[in-house]
Amino acid sequence: MAELMAVLLFLSICLALMGGFPVAFTLGGMSLLFAGLGVLTGTFDGGYLSALPNRLFGIMNNQTLLAVPLFVFMGVMLEKSRVAEDLLESMSRLFGGLRGGLAISVCVVGALLAASTGIVGATVVTMGLLALPTMLRRGYDPAIATGTLAATGTLGQIIPPSIILVLLGDVMSSAYQQAQLKLGIFSPKTVSVGDLFVGALLPGLLLVALYILYLIGVALLQPKKLPALPQAELGAIEWGRLARALLPPLLLIAAVLGSILAGYATPTEAAAVGALGALLLALGKGQLNLTRLREVANSTxxxxxxxxxxxxxxSLFSLVFRGFGGEALIEDVFAQLPGGVLGAFFVVMLVIFLLGFILxxxxxxxxxxxxxGPVLLAMGLDPVWLGVMIALNLQTSFLTPPFGFSLFYLRGVTPRSVPTRVMYKGVLPFIIIQLLMLVIAxxxxxLITWLPAQLYG
Structure with a gap:
């Protein structure tokens, strides 16, 4: 009976979230409701909730999670400082004379924005507003144009410093500690956000390279779909302007990621450096004033x-779910799956992929x-590898029709002349590339574990 309540709790929360109810209050409210029902029916021990105050204090006192508002501040400030506009204009002048050059520029700028802002929705909308009209006006195939913008916009999910990697780092660290307790291992080793940042770096860069290779291939095989921009429109390349547009974001990325990779700063400290750097960059561009600072602070x-x-x-949900024996139920289900740990891993990845359509x-x-997480890690999977694979998986589901969040963002700034089915067609090659990236990893x-092992041992 208790395990049935655990299943009903999970399904009820998923249905409520699909119904559009607020996430935080759905999780807490539904969990308290089921806990009350469990106490009345004798299927839940109310003592499990005694750990809630310590959990809440731990959340508020968590130094790792302090990076979240700092990285959000950095991303919002850069979004409002016309960094994307300057980058895209400069990159277009550099690559626009080549077939597919504008699409390649979008990929490069998308990767730079991902490494500096990390906010997917803002990146997709900004790039869509800036690049899509030009791409359509210059004869780019609408499917390839929208697919490129949607795909590059989601790079903020995997290229550090990514908000999802910060959150996954905290969750995976807790899951790893639980897995060690299950195995009777008492090791001081944990999973840090820095580990996930470093582990995601090579897959993220390889994914960008695969996107660009695909665009080059289309430009060679079907040149009419990706025409070059007229030289008269491009004009001469202004190297000074290119340097002014490119160097500040690159220096900011180097300061944030470089300080983490070199071991000079924790991700939280690097986030503070990034927030300060974004302020200085906005000040240098003449985009910093009291009104803009208030807007950024409100958004953050x-x-x-x-x-x-x-x-x-x-946290409340996990306590109640565990109190109903849900964790033991998951362990039993995984143990009975064919294929052992690999079978369990594939099932989890499939579930996360499907949930990514709606959550x-x-x-x-x-x-x-x-x-x-604790169950898979107790089965022997590497925590850094698992965390990056989950991030890659979520990035893929964000592109997949009909519920891909990136498609929703882009649809809002795409002209009515481009049907939604054309957008769906355009993202399919990029979904295949991302699935290929998952297979490669x-x-x-x-590809994920080597660099963290070299840097952190």
């Missing part, structure tokens, strides 16, 4: 409050990963 507060409220609700990455990170796990 709203996004950060949402994240932490969801985390509080998810946001924050919800999946805080609801699903704490349930399945599965076949060669060292």
């Amino acid at each position: 507060t709203a996004i950060s409050a949402m994240v932490f409220m969801i985390l509080i609700g998810a 946001d990455f924050i919800e999946i990170t805080f609801v699903v990963v704490p349930i399945v 599965y076949q060669w796990p060292a």
Whole structure:
């Protein structure tokens, strides 16, 4: 009976979230409702909730999660500082004379924005507003144009410093500690956000390279779909302007990621450096004033409050789910799956992929990963590899029709002359590339684990 209540709790939360109810209050409210029903029916021990105050204090006192508002501040400030506009204009002048050059410019700028802002929705909308009209006006195939914009916009999911990697780092660290307790291992080793940042770096760069290779291939085989821009429109390349547009974001990325990779700063400290750097960059561009600072502060507060409220609700959910014996149920199900640990891994990845159609990455990170993470890690999977694979998987589901979140963002700024089915057609090659990236990372796990091992031992 208790395990049935655990299943009903999970299904009820998923249905409520699909119905559009607020995530944080759905998690907390539904969990309290089922806990009350469990106490009345004798299927739940109310003592499990005694750990909730310590959980909440731990969330508020978590130094790792302090990176969330700092990275959000950095991303929002850069979004409002016309960094993307200057980058795209400069890159277009550099590559626009080549067939497919504008699409390649979008990929490069998308990767740079991912490494500096990490906010998927803002990147997709900004790039769509800036690049899509030019691409369509210059004869680019609408499917390839929209597919490129949607795909490059989601790079913020995997290229550090990514908000999802910060959240996954905290969740995977907790899951790893639980897995060690299950195995009777008492090791001081943990999974840090820095590990995930470093582990995601090579797959993220390889994914960008695969995107560009695909665009080059289309430009060679079907040149009419990706025409070159007229030289008269491009004009001469202004190297000074290119340097002014490119160097500040690159220096900011080097300061944030470089300080983490070199071991000079923790991700939280590097996030503070990034926030300060974004302020200075906005000041240097003449885009910093009291009104803009107020807008950025309001956006940062709203996004950060949402994240932490969801985390509080998810903590309550995990306590109640565990109190109903849900974790033991998951272990039993995984143990009976064919294929052992690999079978369990593939099932989890499929579930996360499907949930990515209807739930946001924050919800999946805080609801699903704490349930399945400890079980998979206790089966022997590497925590850094698993965390990056989950991030890659979520990025893929964000592109997949009909519910891909990136498609929703881009649809809002795409002209009515481009049907939704054309957008769906355009993202399919990029979905295949991302699935290929998952296969590559599965076949060669060292692509994820090698660099963290070299840097951190």
